[in-house]
Amino acid sequence: MTTTEIQNDLSEGQGRGFYRAAVFRRQAILATLLMGLLLSLCFDLALGPARYSLQQVVTAIFMPGSASLQERVVLWDIRMPIALMAVIVGASLSVAGAQMQTILNNPLASPFTLGISAGASFGAALALAFGIAIIPGSIQYVVPLNAFVMAMLTALLIHLLTLKRGVTVETIVLLGIALVFSFNALLALIQFFASQQALSAVVFWTMGSLTKATWPKVWITLAVFVAVIPFFIRRGWALTAMRLGDTKAESFGVNAKRLRLETLVLVSLLSAIPVAFVGTIGFIGLVGPHIARILVGEDQRFFLPASALCGALILSLSSIVSKVLIPGTVFPIGIVTSLVGIPFFLSLILRTSRPSW
């Protein structure tokens, strides 16, 4: 719509009406996304080598006593951790991407583009190829621990940069890109020297996979998500104001520098844990927030839950597709998210007439 068209618009006093309608529409979208996610979760549980009906799944969830032992074991012990991991990891990565895009005022920002995922991949590759443990721990957790430590070290490097005087958000994004290239080069170096067996393990890890999800990993990832989200809720208005630029946000009384630093720390944690457990899934953190933005706008009261739900839904749907694409084979989730999500994302971008950034 052009400025002239707006000036010619003679509608009076419509602001509050449009606002109320927008709030209602956004609440309906959130409810729809939630319903879609619950449905997707049920299908994810139902599908696999042994197929169950939705009724069997619902019975096993809400009345485990009525389900057979086999159903309980398959649904609760094998499929539930994987299905829930998809939901929590998707939500975590999408929220992390949403807040990175918000505080850096950059549509390309995500855990992937700032080098956090690349750092995690490098850490994991060190363990997978050469058995190097950055922090000594149980063998079962060497790979995720290495990935986590490297992700946090990368985040720390970015934090130190933000403390430097005169550093702009553009500088931070550029540093992130430089880190991505550096870690990718180091990863290639590891792959060059790795044995054939180790090489395939490294490549598989970097594709991302939910199949190694266990209940302890689910609880840890969920605990981090639950611990971090209240901060973003409390800072909802301030974070929304950050998208108007630092000067404008500061004029509203927001301490932009402090908020950026605090958010960056929490976002690093939110993205490092999932990446450590399931490998690199780059697409969600970038696209989940963009889909949410198209659907509900940038008001964090709606944008934050919508980002979480979009990320969770994309990864949950991808988990289903990864199982049904070739029966009996579970495709690496990182590949599927791109294959499922990119066409959907492109159709949303191309169909919408309004700019989303």
Added chain:
Amino acid sequence: MVSLQLNAVCAGYGRTPILTDISTPIFKGGQVVALIGPNAAGKSTLFRRIAGVMKGAGEVLVTGASSPQAVCYMPQDTGANPVLSVYESIILARMQGRALKVKGDDLAKVDEVVDLLKLESISHHNIGDLSGGQRQLVSAAQALVRNPDILLMDEPTSALDLNRQIELLRIVRALAVEKKMLILIALHDINHAMRFAESVMVLSGGRLRASGPTSDVITPNLLREVYSIDARIEHCSKGIPQVIVDDVADQP
């Protein structure tokens, strides 16, 4: 009633000083104070320093404020976001530091400001679709909706047409009188300063060159010293003093 006084205020970026030793008399609520000076005189920096966005030596003394967030700064940067509507962006300004739930009285305040600045017809449009002048009015609404005791407006009329300039400044003047607000307004148009402000502060090179009643401070000599122009003061048909610029002053 709110009052503001600056005492040896300094500010700068890194090691580069921008403002040096700015001290003023006490400015009380209910008046408009114009801040004038050439480009890069330090007007925006002084506002940022008063608003607490920048730190520095000296004291900004605010007394009689009704809330801890009594000082509100309206920057030149209007901050366009393509996915926020005008109405939402005013709510956003109102709700800073408040709970997530937007209450009825918050919406009533937003409606009041929208009505005051005649923004109804564009209130449901996205800010990204507006002209520079319309964004400036939205920016003014965002400042007013926060109910400040002291309002710092940084060149709020720079993108407005002449009619809208006068209209906005009339509203500003009326608000100062009715709500006992202290409004500091950075202006490039000295005639606006003479028409709407009781007092004026003249900044040049980061220092305060003069301050006091507008008609006493703005003189041909001051204009020559600060702006390097030859000008005289005459009166319009309504008796309001106006600056008539004859030429750029000869360089010494």
